[in-house]
Amino acid sequence: MDAAxxxxxxxxxxxxxxxxxxxxxxxxxxKATVAMQxxxxxGDKVITIGGLHGEIDAIEDTAIYLKIANNTTVxxxxxxxxxxxx
Numbered sequence: 713m714d715a716a717x718x719x720x721x722x723x724x725x726x727x728x729x730x731x732x733x734x735x736x737x738x739x740x741x742x743k744a745t746v747a748m749q750x751x752x753x754x755g756d757k758v759i760t761i762g763g764l765h766g767e768i769d770a771i772e773d774t775a776i777y778l779k780i781a782n783n784t785t786v787x788x789x790x791x792x793x794x795x796x797x798x
Contacts, residue, residue, distance in 0.1 A: 749790050752776065761794040 752758070756768045758778065766778030769785050776788050 748796060749793055752790070752793060752796070757797040758793050759795050759797060760788060760792050762792070765797070 752768060752771060754768050754771060757765070758768060758776075759765050760778070764778070764780060764786075766780040766786070768776055769779040770777040774790055776790055776793060777785050778788055779785050
């Protein structure tokens with residue numbers, strides 16, 4: 713019986729360790745990314761997850777229009793914005 717409890721405790725400890733090492737940091741990064749994507753505004757310089765650099769020209773509910781050249785505007789999903797460039 714004692715060996716079974718010892719194994720159960722080890723499994724629980726391994727799950728807790730995995731939670732703090734893998735799952736929790738990933739959730740924090742995801743929340744930070746969603747907050748950044750919700751705070752986008754016209755004129756922000758951004759980089760998409762595909763590496764395209766541009767400036768936000770217009771914003772819709774789920775879409776962002778990026779100006780990537782003088783007369784070139786491209787429509788992206790909001791989730792495709794990877795980061796804001798300062």
